[in-house]
Amino acid sequence: MGVLKNTLNRFWKALSAVCAVALAAMLQAQLQDVVGERFPLLFFFPAVTLTALYGGATAGLLATFLSTLLISYQLVPRGHFFMVQQASDRVGLLVFIISGTAICLIVKTLHNLRIRAAEAELQARVAEVRRADAAKLLESEARYRILFENNMDAVFLTVPDGTVIAANPVACAMFGRTEEELCRIGRAGVVDQGDPSLQEALAQRVREGRLQCELTCVRGDGTTFEAEVSSVILHDENHSFVIIRDITPRKLAEQTQKRYAQRLIVQEEDLRKSIAMDLHDHVGQLLVALGFNLRHLGLRVPEGAAADVPQILEDSRLLLKDVNTSIRDLMAELRPHQLDTLGLVEAIRSYGMRYQKRTGIKVEVLAGEDFPRLGSTLETALFRITQEALNNTSKYSGASKVTVVLHDAGGVSLTITDDGKGFEPQSDLPQPTGSGWGLTIMRERTELLGGRFSLETAPGRGTTIRVTVRDEGMRQGERQGLGSKG
Incomplete structure (x- = not known):
């Protein structure tokens, strides 16, 4: 694509030189009566100059060559085969050739000077950008170092195969090793390789570029601890940050909270069972006895008693039945006996x-x-x-x-x-x-x-x-x- 573009560019420059010389020849032919046939430079010299300025030195040289041919054709008498006879014409033609060539060289020189000036300006801008980038990089590295060194969690800079490049002081204190030791043992000496969650965590980081999970880590003395591990792959995909936080206190708190919750559930079930048994053994028996008494009273109502007494006793038995049903439902809600007997x-x-x-x-x-x-x-x-x-x-x-x-x-x-x-x-x-x-x-x-x-x-x-x-x-x-x- 670039070769085709350059070829077209050279073609248009050559065409512009031909057109400029042709236009000069036309003007010279039209105005020959005014300027005379001994002054051909009047039109061809501007054509060469303009062509060199806008088409470049090569186009200017082509215009000079074409103009020289046309001028010679006009100055040479017929039958002399382009041999200029008069000395003044020869001098004028030579001056024209030298002037046209000089113009093309001057244009080429000016073009080169502009290119060099543009290159110098570009280099200056590039240098300025590089200085700014270097300053930003230094500032970024300083901030990174501050965060790296003063982070309250263990921070590692690693590569995908698990090699540790750098470790902050908290990491050294957490694992009981120097930074050189951590760099030497790598991930295999920091994370328990038998942890079943490790491979899935590494696969997740490959898929998503980051991970956050809980893994078992190993200290320098061989003891293990539960840790929350966060990792992210950096943009260059050759390095990753790993942040490790010891969550042993949190795990102990969770276990303590779980034991409390278990104890509360045990006490709740024991209390439910105790209340249900009390309702069955005490309140239930009292209700049964009360029911027998109401039935006994109903059978012994004297014939002369008020007419509403039997109805009151019957209503009382129905109310007692409802109370008994409610208590059985409450007992079942507290602790259904089928749970202990039938499953x-x-x-x-x-x-x-x-x-x-x-x-x-x-x-x-x-x-x-x-x-x-x-x-x-x-x-x-x-x-x-x-x-x-x-x-x-x-x-x-x-x-x-x-x-x-x-x-x-x-x-x-x-x-x-x-x-x-x-x-x-x-x-x-x-x-x-x-x-x-x-x-x-x-x-x-x-x-x-x-x-x-x-x-x-x-x-x-x-x-x-x-x-x-x-x-x-x-x-x-x-x-x-x-x-x-x-």
């Missing part, structure tokens, strides 16, 4: 029947006939999650049916689906109005078991809550003793 499936079915009678929302419980009995911890937690989900459904969803599915295959899966209006999930954090606590409680109960909680919902598409607890989570929950006596 999780029957407890959910019994609660679902009472829930359907109370709210009008149909509850369908699906579970295999061979669904096993689970540990007290797991059965209690799954029942409370189901109870909380059904309460949320009656309050917010506007559903007409809820399906509860229990499945056992290498763990336990609980799925609760309603056909309500659904919602747009925003955040798991409770809102100031009080909504959101139910989801938070269900999620926390699941996490205390080492399980996985998921929520699927959208406006107009109902809501599905899914809880999955693997075998190791079941064993973990039993070791923690959730729902057992403290």
Whole structure:
């Protein structure tokens, strides 16, 4: 493309020289009577000058050559084969050739001077830009060094293969090594290579250019600690920043908080069971005795008694029946006896029947006939999650049916689906109005078991809550003793 452009440029310059000389010849022919035939330079000299100025030295030389031919043709008598006879004509033609050549050389010199001046100006600008870039680079490096050296977290500059190029003082103190040692051992000596999350974290950084995860790190004395690792690949793709924060205090606080939460759940279940037993053993027996007394009084009303006495006794028996039913419902709400005697499936079915009678929302419980009995911890937690989900459904969803599915295959899966209006999930954090606590409680109960909680919902598409607890989570929950006596 560049060769074609240069060829066209040279063509147009040559054409301009031909046109300028042709125009000069035409003017000379038209005005020959005025200037006479002995003054050809009057028109050809300006043609050469203008051509050299606007077309360059090469075009000017071509114009000079063409003009010389035309002038010679006019000055030579016919039959002399371009040999100028008169000495004055020879001198004039020689002066014309020398002048035209000089003009072209002057134009070439001026053109070169302009190019050199432009190059000098460009070099000066480039030098100025380089000086500015160098100043910015020095300033940037100074800021980087300040941030690098004074960061409160461990900071590493690494390459993709895990080699450490630089480490700040906090990193040296955190890992108990000098910067030279950290550069020598690299990532393999800083991060526990047996951490199952490491390979996925590195793959994520390759895909997305950054990562943030929790990994197990190794100190110089061989001890390990949990760390929050953030890394980003720099623009040149040959270096990356790695920031490591020791989260051991946070993990200890989380474990302490989890133990408190576990203890609260244990105490809550114990209190529920105690109140339910007290209601059954004391209040229930008193109500039964009161019922017998009312029936006995009804059978012994004298014939002369007021006509409304039997009706009052009958109303009292009905009221007593309602109280007894309410107390049984309260006992089932606190701690259904099926949960301890018949297991999780029957407890959910019994609660679902009472829930359907109370709210009008149909509850369908699906579970295999061979669904096993689970540990007290797991059965209690799954029942409370189901109870909380059904309460949320009656309050917010506007559903007409809820399906509860229990499945056992290498763990336990609980799925609760309603056909309500659904919602747009925003955040798991409770809102100031009080909504959101139910989801938070269900999620926390699941996490205390080492399980996985998921929520699927959208406006107009109902809501599905899914809880999955693997075998190791079941064993973990039993070791923690959730729902057992403290």
